[in-house]
Amino acid sequence: MRLLRAVLLATAMxxxxxxxxxxxxxxxxxxxxxxxxxxxxxxxxxxxLMNDVGRWWPADHTWWGDASRLSISEKAGGCFCxxxxxxxxxxxxxxxxxxxxxxxxxxxxxPLQGMGLHGALEWRFVAENDGTRITLWxxxxxxxxxxxxxxxxxxxxxxxxxxxxxxxFLRTPPASTPSR
Numbered sequence: 308m309r310l311l312r313a314v315l316l317a318t319a320m321x322x323x324x325x326x327x328x329x330x331x332x333x334x335x336x337x338x339x340x341x342x343x344x345x346x347x348x349x350x351x352x353x354x355x356l357m358n359d360v361g362r363w364w365p366a367d368h369t370w371w372g373d374a375s376r377l378s379i380s381e382k383a384g385g386c387f388c389x390x391x392x393x394x395x396x397x398x399x400x401x402x403x404x405x406x407x408x409x410x411x412x413x414x415x416x417x418p419l420q421g422m423g424l425h426g427a428l429e430w431r432f433v434a435e436n437d438g439t440r441i442t443l444w445x446x447x448x449x450x451x452x453x454x455x456x457x458x459x460x461x462x463x464x465x466x467x468x469x470x471x472x473x474x475x476f477l478r479t480p481p482a483s484t485p486s487r
Contacts, residue, residue, distance in 0.1 A: 326340075326341065326342040326343070327339075327340075327341045327342075327463055327464075327466075327467045328340050328341075328463075329459045329460060329463050332455075332456035332457075332459040333455070333456050334454040334455060334456055335448055335455060335456075336446065336447050336448030336449070336455050336456070337446070337447055337455060337456050337458070337459035337462070338444070338445070338446045338447075339443075339444065339445045339446075339459065339462060339463045339466055340442060340443070340444050340445075341442070341443045341463070341466050341467050341470045342440060342441065342442040342443070342470075343440075343441055343470055343471070343474045344435060344436065344438050344439070344440050344441075345438055345439050345441060345473075345474050345477040345478060346437070346438040346477075346478065347438060347439055347477050348407075348434070348438075348439060349407040349408065349432035349433065349434055349439045350406065350407040351439075351477070352407075352432050352439045352441055352473075352477055353406055353407045353408070353410070353430075353432050355473065355476060355477055356379070356410060356430055356473060357379050357381050357410070359476065360374070360377045360378065360379050360387075361374045361375040361376065361377045361378070362374070362375075362476060363472040363473045363475065363476035364377055364469060364472055365468050365469060365472050368417065368465060368468065368469065369389055370389055370391070370394070370396050371389065371391040371394060373391065376389050376390055376391050377389050378390070379401065379410075380401060381401065381404055381406075381410075382401060382404065383401060383402060383403065383404065384400065384401065384402075385400070385401035386398075386399075386400065386401070387399040387400070387401065387412055387414075397414070398414060398416055398420070399412035399413060399414035399416065399428060400412060400413050400414055402427075407432055408431070408432055408433075409429060409430065409431055409432070410429070410430040411427060411428070411429045411430075412427075412428045412429075413425065413426065413427050413428070414426065414428075415447070415449075416428070416445075416462075416465075417465070419447060419458070419462070422449075422451050422453075423449055423450060423451060424447055424448065424449040424451060424455065425447070425448065425449045426445055426446055426447035426448070427445070427446050428443070428444070428445045429442075429443070429444045429445075430442075430443055431443075431444065441470065441473065441474065443466055443469065443470045445462070445466055447462070
């Protein structure tokens with residue numbers, strides 16, 4: 308049974324690879340788009356994004372190496388935050404929610420924040436082929452003496468890892484409890 312699940316999971320992942328694209332990149336900013344199909348409803352995918360971020364977000368892309376310290380407040384003005392006792396980070400601000408369809412946040416993720424750069428990040432959910440197409444879209448701009456466009460490939464790779472973490476979480480069957 309475990310082997311069958313592994314084969315089915317590998318087949319599903321191979322059948323629907325993630326699509327990543329740097330849409331544009333200039334010295335003033337860039338736009339990224341990563342997309343993946345998952346075998347669940349838009350509502351379930353959105354709920355996992357909001358309620359389980361600490362279970363799928365890559366720990367190596369947190370300030371303190373522990374994704375379980377992440378949370379997203381599902382309301383306009385809400386915080387995508389990381390709390391580690393007195394150490395705290397406000398990663399982004401929730402600016403729009405349409406559950407099961409769209410979550411928009413603004414701010415600069417990771418080192419972009421400290422560089423004074425700002426962005427609009429959208430998680431889009433669309434029903435497709437008895438599952439959901441999740442698109443992670445991020446547009447970044449702001450002032451820095453550096454060419455912002457040069458950061459696009461690195462940020463795109465990280466965005467792909469973040470979207471991939473959510474997709475893997477959604478594709479992994481919940482652990483079954485042993486029967487007695």
